[in-house]
Amino acid sequence: MARTSNPPVDPALDAAALLRRVGFFGLFVIVPVTAQMGRRAAVILAPIAVVLLVLASIIDGKSGPWRSVALRLLRRPAWLAGLLLVLWAALSLVWTPFPELATERLLNLIATILLTFAGYLALPERMRSANLYLVPVGTAAAAIVAILLGLFEHRLLGVPGEADGTLDRGMTLLALLIWPAVAWLRSRGRDIEALGLALLVAAALVVSPNAPPLAALAVGAVAFALTTLRPALGVSLVSLGAMGLLVAAPLLPFLARPVASALFGPLSPGALSLKVWQKVVTSEPLRLVTGHGFETALRGRIFHLLPANAPTTLLFELWYELGIVGAFAAAFALHAAIRRGGRGTPVLVPGTMAAFAAAFAIACIGVGLTVMWWLTTLTVAILTFVAVARGQFRTRRPKASQLVQHEAP
Numbered sequence: 001m002a003r004t005s006n007p008p009v010d011p012a013l014d015a016a017a018l019l020r021r022v023g024f025f026g027l028f029v030i031v032p033v034t035a036q037m038g039r040r041a042a043v044i045l046a047p048i049a050v051v052l053l054v055l056a057s058i059i060d061g062k063s064g065p066w067r068s069v070a071l072r073l074l075r076r077p078a079w080l081a082g083l084l085l086v087l088w089a090a091l092s093l094v095w096t097p098f099p100e101l102a103t104e105r106l107l108n109l110i111a112t113i114l115l116t117f118a119g120y121l122a123l124p125e126r127m128r129s130a131n132l133y134l135v136p137v138g139t140a141a142a143a144i145v146a147i148l149l150g151l152f153e154h155r156l157l158g159v160p161g162e163a164d165g166t167l168d169r170g171m172t173l174l175a176l177l178i179w180p181a182v183a184w185l186r187s188r189g190r191d192i193e194a195l196g197l198a199l200l201v202a203a204a205l206v207v208s209p210n211a212p213p214l215a216a217l218a219v220g221a222v223a224f225a226l227t228t229l230r231p232a233l234g235v236s237l238v239s240l241g242a243m244g245l246l247v248a249a250p251l252l253p254f255l256a257r258p259v260a261s262a263l264f265g266p267l268s269p270g271a272l273s274l275k276v277w278q279k280v281v282t283s284e285p286l287r288l289v290t291g292h293g294f295e296t297a298l299r300g301r302i303f304h305l306l307p308a309n310a311p312t313t314l315l316f317e318l319w320y321e322l323g324i325v326g327a328f329a330a331a332f333a334l335h336a337a338i339r340r341g342g343r344g345t346p347v348l349v350p351g352t353m354a355a356f357a358a359a360f361a362i363a364c365i366g367v368g369l370t371v372m373w374w375l376t377t378l379t380v381a382i383l384t385f386v387a388v389a390r391g392q393f394r395t396r397r398p399k400a401s402q403l404v405q406h407e408a409p
Contacts, residue, residue: 016059020124023052024131024387029138031380032177036145036170042376050119050383057122066121073120078340081333086110088325089294096293097305105295105370112375119383127391129188135384136181136197142174143197143204150207169373171213174201175358176381179220183351184388212365220358227350235342238353239335242360246331249315250288253277269309276310280320291323295370314363334360345392348385355381 026049034041057066073079089106096102149167178201185194198221205214227234245252257274264270281288292300297317300306310316319327341352359378367374 013060016056019052019059020056021131023049023056024134026052027380027383028131028134029141032138032142032170032173033145035173035377036142036149036167039169040373042169042173042380043373046376046380047115050115050122050379053122054118057124069121070117073117076336076340078333078336081329081336082113085322085326085329085333086113088322088329092291092293092322092326094293095290096296098293098295098299101299102293102295108372109370109375112372112379116379116382119379120386123383123387123390125390127387129391132184132388132391135177135184135388136193139174139177139181140197140200142170142177143200146170146174146204147207150204167208168210168213169377171205171208171210172216172362172367172374173377173380174204175213175216175220175362176355176377177384178217179224179351179355179358180381180384180388182224182354183348183385184391186351187345187347187388187392212362212367215365216358216361219361220354223357224350224354227353231342231346231349234353235339235349238357239338239342242338242356243331243335245315245360245364246318246327246334249319249327250281252315253281273309273311276307277316280306280310280316287323288319289323289325291319291321291326294321296321312366314367344389348389348392352385355385 026045031042031045031049034045038044074083086106086109089109093099093102093106146167149170178198182194182198185191185197202217205217223234223238226237253274257271257278260268260271260274297306297310297312297320301308301310318330322330338353338356341356342349344352359381363374
């Protein structure tokens with residue numbers, strides 16, 4: 001009597017599947033939720049989630065031929081321009097007034113880039129839908145937690161200052177993660193759920209008194225709507241707008257200060273900050289070429305090399321620290337990355353442009369150049385979008401009638 005053969009059980013593959021599931025749950029659910037409550041939650045938990053994904057890919061090898069993928073990725077113009085930016089930042093350590101602090105920050109930046117790169121290589125070439133539905137679930141859970149904290153943070157946490165700072169960071173992550181969540185739901189034909197999730201996140205940002213994330217969500221929504229209606233126009237406006245602002249940043253204070261003075265008064269904080277930016281541009285024009293060196297914007301305020309009300313926007317700090325070389329390299333890298341995102345799966349392109357626009361808006365409003373929680377937030381958003389893109393290999397099951405017609409002689 002023949003025995004029924006059972007498929008062999010491989011404990012290593014089971015362990016890899018468990019690690020990958022836990023990693024995705026941590027990246028898509030735990031990180032967004034805990035970011036609303038802990039100031040360093042994303043900085044601590046996101047690397048742990050990525051390490052779990054890397055271990056899973058090493059065990060079962062589902063990430064594909066990583067060497068060819070890495071070489072193909074490194075040949076792209078955006079990565080080459082980004083590499084030039086990092087090399088120029090490393091070279092600027094020669095003339096920065098804070099070499100030790102700048103070296104530490106540069107190493108942190110490189111470590112974050114390598115973490116993102118490792119996470120990119122560790123993601124499976126074909127993502128399961130069960131894992132990707134964690135993206136909207138985690139975003140919705142984070143929005144609900146943010147609403148509760150926005151309404152009752154003084155009762156729940158008891159320390160308003162710390163709560164506000166933590167919620168700012170959580171709201172920023174939420175303003176970015178909404179777009180891959182919406183893109184995934186739309187790619188599965190769940191437009192009503194996508195709209196409901198967007199409204200839930202908008203409610204969370206309205207309840208919390210944080211202007212930058214709310215402004216970023218509005219900018220992302222405009223980019224999403226425009227790209228949905230006119231895909232080519234939306235991609236062009238986002239890519240050229242970001243590149244143009246980075247390239248023309250030294251001219252912005254001369255154009256914006258009269259407007260700020262007329263609207264809010266010449267002694268308003270915004271007008272005075274723009275005045276500092278004007279003075280920096282006019283007093284040291286040669287520094288527009290080389291910059292003052294990496295990490296000088298933040299440390300310069302602490303050690304009174306810069307006025308305390310100097311702008312904290314990416315547009316100012318990039319030019320102040322790395323000059324024209326760094327600014328042009330960053331502008332080209334961003335432009336190439338946005339254009340590349342515009343050539344992805346059509347259903348994902350509006351969400352991709354919205355995420356780029358929202359992230360750039362937050363950086364321009366005043367996050368800073370190399371703040372670790374912001375870099376980690378970008379890492380989480382990038383890996384989430386890559387995962388969603390790798391879940392688009394098949395969006396619909398073939399109909400039985402089509403299969404019958406295909407098999408008929």
